[in-house]
Amino acid sequence: MKKRLPGRRAQQPFVHAGSFPAGITALLLPLLWFAGCGAKPDSKAESDRRPTASVRIQVVESKPRQLTEEVVGTVRARVRATLEAKVSGRIDNLPVVLGDAVRTGQLLVRLDAPEVKARLDQATAAMDQAERDWKRITQLFESHTITRAEYDAAEARLSIARGAAAEARALMGYAEVTAPFDGVVTKKWVEVGDHAAPGKPLLDIQDPSALQLDADVPEMIGVKIRRGASLTVHLDSVARDLPGTVSEIAPASDSVSRTFRVKLDLPPSPGVMPGQFARLLVPLGESVSLRVPIATVVQRGQLELVFVALGEQAQLRLVKTGKRIGDEVEILSGLAAGDKVVTEGAAQLSDGQPLALK
Numbered sequence: 001m002k003k004r005l006p007g008r009r010a011q012q013p014f015v016h017a018g019s020f021p022a023g024i025t026a027l028l029l030p031l032l033w034f035a036g037c038g039a040k041p042d043s044k045a046e047s048d049r050r051p052t053a054s055v056r057i058q059v060v061e062s063k064p065r066q067l068t069e070e071v072v073g074t075v076r077a078r079v080r081a082t083l084e085a086k087v088s089g090r091i092d093n094l095p096v097v098l099g100d101a102v103r104t105g106q107l108l109v110r111l112d113a114p115e116v117k118a119r120l121d122q123a124t125a126a127m128d129q130a131e132r133d134w135k136r137i138t139q140l141f142e143s144h145t146i147t148r149a150e151y152d153a154a155e156a157r158l159s160i161a162r163g164a165a166a167e168a169r170a171l172m173g174y175a176e177v178t179a180p181f182d183g184v185v186t187k188k189w190v191e192v193g194d195h196a197a198p199g200k201p202l203l204d205i206q207d208p209s210a211l212q213l214d215a216d217v218p219e220m221i222g223v224k225i226r227r228g229a230s231l232t233v234h235l236d237s238v239a240r241d242l243p244g245t246v247s248e249i250a251p252a253s254d255s256v257s258r259t260f261r262v263k264l265d266l267p268p269s270p271g272v273m274p275g276q277f278a279r280l281l282v283p284l285g286e287s288v289s290l291r292v293p294i295a296t297v298v299q300r301g302q303l304e305l306v307f308v309a310l311g312e313q314a315q316l317r318l319v320k321t322g323k324r325i326g327d328e329v330e331i332l333s334g335l336a337a338g339d340k341v342v343t344e345g346a347a348q349l350s351d352g353q354p355l356a357l358k
Contacts, residue, residue, distance in 0.1 A: 050350070051353075051354075052354040052355065053345055053348065053354070053355055054358055055307075055309070055344055055357065055358065056358050058341055059340055060340075061291075064288050065291075069221050069282045070282075071215045071216070071221075071279065072215065072278075073214055073215030073233075073279070073280050074277065076211070076213075076214050076275070077206035077208060077212075077274045078210040078211060079207040080205070082204050083203045083204075085199075087111065087113050089113030089195075090195055091109060091111060091112075091190055092192070093110035096203070097185065099184060102179040102185060104179055104180065104181055106179045108177050109190075110177075111175040111177075116168070117172060120165070120168035120171070120172045123161070124168070129161070130162075134154045134157070137151055177202060185204070188202075188203055189201040190202050190203075211272060211274065215264070219258050222249075224284070225246060228246060230243050231264060231280060232280075232281040233264065235271075235277075235279075236277070241281075242266055242267060244266050245265045246263070247264060248263040249262050289322065290335055291328040292306070292331055295343060295344065304320065306335060308335070308339050309342060309355055310340075313353065313355060317334050317335060
């Protein structure tokens with residue numbers, strides 16, 4: 001007889017299926033078979049229990065589109081000016097505010113310039129004295145009392161005095177700043193009481209009726225633009241794109257940014273104002289891509305889904321979209337030409353749901 005070692009359990013013998021009595025084995029096999037069958041759901045039966053969705057479908061097609069490069073730009077007034085003082089003085093009157101419409105020749109700023117006024121008074125007095133002297137010398141010259149040289153000297157003094165008076169009057173005229181064209185006041189640099197000096201800006205005015213787009217176009221695509229060409233301009237504040245006509249192209253590129261300055265004339269449109277951000281669409285060529293209506297793509301979290309009508313059921317497809325073109329969107333992956341996609345009612349569908357076409 002073998003002895004059992006202390007501290008170790010006796011090993012249980014392995015029981016084979018054949019060691020069960022025949023009656024027990026016959027009972028276990030049907031139970032195991034039913035359990036295996038119950039673990040697998042009938043997907044077709046579950047699909048049939050879902051309601052049939054009434055949808056519209058469309059065949060996916062490859063469509064050509066124009067390739068464009070977007071270049072950012074700024075809307076500016078074609079006619080604009082920054083008004084500056086030409087003489088020194090204190091601002092005595094500023095009868096306009098931001099947004100005021102002004103007419104050509106309208107007073108915008110008046111300066112109090114006592115030095116210029118004193119100079120005008122002095123020049124006027126000197127001119128009056130020169131005129132009186134010239135009249136007396138003319139009478140003496142006609143009576144042959146003085147020489148021709150004395151008469152010529154008096155006439156020269158009168159011409160100099162008149163020139164000095166005209167210069168003083170012109171300087172005095174600079175004390176009143178008027179509008180050089182019809183426009184709108186867009187910026188005020190000074191207020192009443194401020195000191196004005198030559199070169200110091202006073203007001204900015206622009207003509208909003210004539211607008212243009214300024215854009216810096218990269219060298220690679222700038223060479224494709226020609227003067228007089230019509231290009232598309234997009235503004236977020238305007239419902240539709242605007243046609244712009246190329247009016248100016250810089251003859252040389254900027255050595256730092258490697259761009260060409262391009263200017264396009266814009267048509268008058270409601271909602272377009274100077275200073276707005278815009279995009280210039282420069283055509284580069286043509287390409288072909290798959291496109292579907294925007295309503296076809298269902299957004300669920302970060303996923304973009306499309307339902308394809310496969311037979312009489314909806315099949316879910318993960319897709320990757322590209323650019324939007326009108327009411328359509330490009331499909332970069334996930335679909336092929338000829339697929340039938342659900343265009344109406346896709347948001348309420350689930351994978352495998354029965355479909356009925358409208």
